[in-house]
Amino acid sequence: MTLKRTEQDSVWHPEGNVEEHTKQVMQKAYEIAERDNIQGDDRLVLMMSTLLHDIAKPETTKRVNGRITARGHEGAGVEPSRTFMNKLKMPNHIIERVLPVVKEHLAHASLSSLSITKQKKSAFRKLQNRLQKDGFRGRIQDLLWVMEADMLGRNNTNSQAPEGLFEMYWLRDTMGDNKPTKLIQGRDLIARGLKPSNKFGEIIAKAEELQDAQYFETKEDATKWLDEVIKTGNLDIVEVDVKEETTITETSMPFNYEPANYGLRRTEKPRFSVGLYKLKKDLRERK
Numbered sequence: 001m002t003l004k005r006t007e008q009d010s011v012w013h014p015e016g017n018v019e020e021h022t023k024q025v026m027q028k029a030y031e032i033a034e035r036d037n038i039q040g041d042d043r044l045v046l047m048m049s050t051l052l053h054d055i056a057k058p059e060t061t062k063r064v065n066g067r068i069t070a071r072g073h074e075g076a077g078v079e080p081s082r083t084f085m086n087k088l089k090m091p092n093h094i095i096e097r098v099l100p101v102v103k104e105h106l107a108h109a110s111l112s113s114l115s116i117t118k119q120k121k122s123a124f125r126k127l128q129n130r131l132q133k134d135g136f137r138g139r140i141q142d143l144l145w146v147m148e149a150d151m152l153g154r155n156n157t158n159s160q161a162p163e164g165l166f167e168m169y170w171l172r173d174t175m176g177d178n179k180p181t182k183l184i185q186g187r188d189l190i191a192r193g194l195k196p197s198n199k200f201g202e203i204i205a206k207a208e209e210l211q212d213a214q215y216f217e218t219k220e221d222a223t224k225w226l227d228e229v230i231k232t233g234n235l236d237i238v239e240v241d242v243k244e245e246t247t248i249t250e251t252s253m254p255f256n257y258e259p260a261n262y263g264l265r266r267t268e269k270p271r272f273s274v275g276l277y278k279l280k281k282d283l284r285e286r287k
Contacts, residue, residue, distance in 0.1 A: 025153030049101040052081040100138030108164030122213040124171040183222035
């Protein structure tokens with residue numbers, strides 16, 4: 001099956017088949033590159049990522065309960081994308097940046113479903129980890145550009161985009177482009193009289209896990225946790241606070257969008273005048 005012959009759910013893709021979507025996404029990518037003056041390797045990564053982001057849809061597309069789905073096409077697209085770029089003799093440093101973007105280009109969807117700030121931050125940090133895992137050299141900015149192009153390549157105007165894009169920029173602004181330095185390292189344990197052992201490694205691994213999950217964000221808080229762990233011998237002493245809700249104020253997005261009417265059938269009218277987070281509730285009500 002080819003991209004042109006692969007149908008998509010018209011609720012989410014009113015533009016039609018996968019080939020038409022890919023053309024629109026690449027056109028948007030070109031416009032983004034011109035707008036943000038993206039040049040050299042960055043431009044090549046953007047265009048290759050948009051070309052290949054849905055390459056596995058022909059193999060993963062199915063009809064389920066009368067609806068067209070392509071679950072898992074992101075991950076399934078990694079090896080076909082690698083094969084395609086190898087045939088073009090793309091340099092490895094480009095391939096290593098494109099593949100994680102293909103794999104994670106829908107990460108904003110699951111992240112947007114979370115309602116608690118700490119959960120969103122934890123999910124974002126895990127995304128950063130995945131972009132750099134298994135030989136990948138993915139960048140958050142590469143992913144943001146592709147997400148924007150993907151969202152707009154659906155017969156949308158340049159004034160529309162879903163809330164997931166706003167959230168991704170907000171998280172990038174809040175947490176940075178790259179994973180931070182580990183707050184607890186081996187020298188911290190050695191300074192407290194511990195010697196390298198299996199337990200030594202378990203403490204460091206647990207500290208990294210908790211840092212990624214936003215249970216502590218400063219060296220002071222991390223060392224307080226460490227001292228308590230050494231005192232009690234208990235690695236599971238963190239209390240989870242899930243009361244905080246997300247409020248996005250401003251982001252560094254280099255453009256202005258209103259929420260798009262993704263998920264609405266063509267005969268329905270969007271009701272998003274109250275604000276960005278009205279969108280999520282509105283879409284849930286239609287399911």
